[in-house]
Amino acid sequence: MSDTALTLDDVSVLLVWTAIAVYALAFIAYAIDLASRSALAVEAKDARARERELVAAGGESLADVRAREERAGAEIGMAPGKRPRLVWARIGTSLTVLAFLFHLGATVLRGIAAERVPWSNMYEFAMTGLLLVVAVYLAALVKYDLRFLGTFITGLAVVLLGGATLSFYVEVVPLMDPLKSVWLVIHVFVASLATALFALAFGLSIVQLLQARRERKVAEAQEGQLVKTGPGFLRTLPSAEALESLAYRFAIIGFIFWTFTLIAGAIWANDAWGRYWGFDTKEVWTFVIWVLYAGYIHARATRGWRGTRSAWLSIIGFVAVLFNFTIVNMFFQGLHAYSGLS
């Protein structure tokens, strides 16, 4: 290991911490945005004096809910230039882009320092995986106004990237023999991409559940009655149904990538271990996740399971993804012993 390589890795770590700090700032900006959205909803209502009091008290009528959801539903698909001017959300997104650039720099430098793809141990999986989560989020922003997920995405980045750097960091070491394969490049990258899409679907499914709960409360309340419906920012978001179909769209793309991950993994296993499938712990969990998302897709097509129930499956699916990445990698025995931790 030459001295310059070490220096590159040091710079990479420095960039990672910078990225984490900027993600944290973005998180704060996005959080302020969510908080100020409720106020925004109130302002928009000022003209209708009759209901001012209700809204000020945190309640609203069913008709209001529907009207606003319709507006939010239309807004979510608007081109970036035409979206509502949410100052704090803009700041949040700009900071996220900045943090992403630092993060990208850190990842690329790590790859150069190691002279291979920067995804071959836990620290690097986390670094590249989260880079893709943020990249997919930013790419999705071009088409959909998902800035209400900003706190979730940047929060995830801060917690996981910070956690990984603190507890998974390992110095650059040469690859172990089983990892010297093109399949490392393909299989792990595609798995990370799938994870990123599942993460967005997860965030949307959570918001969908909150929104569904709020819609239910509003529907149950009498017209003109005062109801408390949970976080105010929900009032600026599309209906639960619209959120659901968006979550589904991300989940099915993720599912395709996951299917590919599964197949690529089997091909690799056949070269490395002499069998394409052996129910190794990591294989088991990849399979479980695949089946859970197949269940989610089915649930969306099953009467009585659409909506809230299927959203839970999307949430459970992503929890399994996180579990697979953290707990299974660290504590379960198996052939996939590549965390780089001892």
Place this chain on the structure above:
Amino acid sequence: MSRSRSEPTSEGEGTLRPDDYAGTPGGESDAVQPALGVTGWLRWGWRQLTSMRTALVLLLLLAIAAVPGSLVPQRSADPNGVTQYYADNPDLAPILDDLSMFDVYTSPWFSAIYILLFVSLIGCVIPRTKHHAKALRAQPPRTPARLARLDDHRSAQLQVAADADPAAAAEEAVSLAGEQLRRAGYRVARYDARGRLSVSAERGYARETGNLVFHGALVGVLIAVGVGGGFTYTGQSVIVEGDTFVNTMLDYASFNPGRFVDTDELTPYALTLDEFEVTYEPAGSNAAGQAGDFSANLTIRNGDEVTEESVRVNHPVDIDGDRVYLMGNGYAPTITVRDADGDVVFSESVPFLPQDTNMTSLGVIKVPDGLPDQLGMTAFFYPTQFELASGAFTSAYPALVNPVVTINVYAGDLGIDDGTPRSVYTLDPTDMTQLAGRGVDEPALELAPGDTAELPDGLGTVTFENETPAGVDGYEQSVKRFVSLSIHRDVGAPWVLAFAVLATLGLLAGLFVPRRRMWVTATARDGAVELEYAGLARGEDPTLTAAVDKLARTHEAALRPRLSARGSSSTPSPSDTPKVD
């Protein structure tokens, strides 16, 4: 934004789905009481089994049932882990074993779930396939009477010149729409009624085709795994440098044939391990001692053909459809035992099993004949011996820098004469007396390559042979190495892959091809043509709204010049522009 709900109009034609498919109108299927009688109940049971809800529940059960296999070691993947588990949890292990927890994926309960799932799948897919085959040949359905009730609906009015015939213009409009839709990949049919001309179009049959291909291919995967498994064999063998393995049952250390494998018909090729290569990261680097670039260099004799190949990790060697994998490696110190007269009673390179990354290795030497008592030795090999503060030895580096063998000696009954199978890697000292080593007065024998030591009680001598070729210095080649090879034949694997790829293609079509119906109607009225456009999603179709917009736009753009070219200039009225509902 999106049109995810299915249509309010009649489902049924086009796709056949289980009763509780979310797009099928009607009451809850489980509210339907079965007709009395056995056939009634059977039919009801079958309906339940092939319902979406059952498929969903079975999928979730499958996911849950797969989990325990990752928590508890499995016999198929990790037999030693199971033995260890028994040792660590003597009370719990038998209970878990009764529940098939060490064989989860072949257990009755796991099998029950996936077999039911696949029965459900087949029961679901066959009728749908029949139905879809018919739908592929059918015409798009009649145009609904009131298109305006659909969510995605546009209307427009085009003025027709005073001297032109509005009816002819309407005809022109509809046939143009039909043409455009056909070019866009729709299947098109005309339905004209009382002054209202219409074209009905449908596209996206590939969605259902893809879905059926996907589910069918899953059955293919299962069959390929099952049938392929019957023709598959896996065997393990250990070869020391210089030795030869012949592909017959005799030379395998373990062999697992599938049900239909004829073990007498193995291709009798021979593999000689010429050399095992490995590199270690130098001391002082980040990953000091990390091993890599393993390569087992083989000479392969297959019939008259002699080739040299190296088996590496991720790069198995293919011999007549058998794949040879490098699974492990280690040191095989050559040990010679002589009796009191100096006659050789044992001389072999004994594979020692590595215990840590620095290749501290454990070996067992059994000398059944030639001495007054049977002799057993458990030995540690340290490629780079290092003394810990406690006085115990360990290996500090995996390469041969300071190789040392330490040997504990036992005499008595090895327990191999009664035919009980015993692992060559373990020694059962119950019927033996320890002569040397930890726990008795006589210390363990300690030998460097080339050293000879006296056995206790004047039994004879033990020599740790130095294998270094003449003219070479140092210890680097003083000890032979061994590799463990795994040989597999799996005729099912390519089929599994083919079905998996087919499933993925089906999945792509089933999830992303939009399936939709479009209608365009034209009605001549008061010197104008009233146009209506409507679209209906069948399944998820986020782009429907845009598609209807586009159809309306391109149709009018193409129609307008045609109508005006017919002679008269029709001044565009404000209502000419499409009005979006």
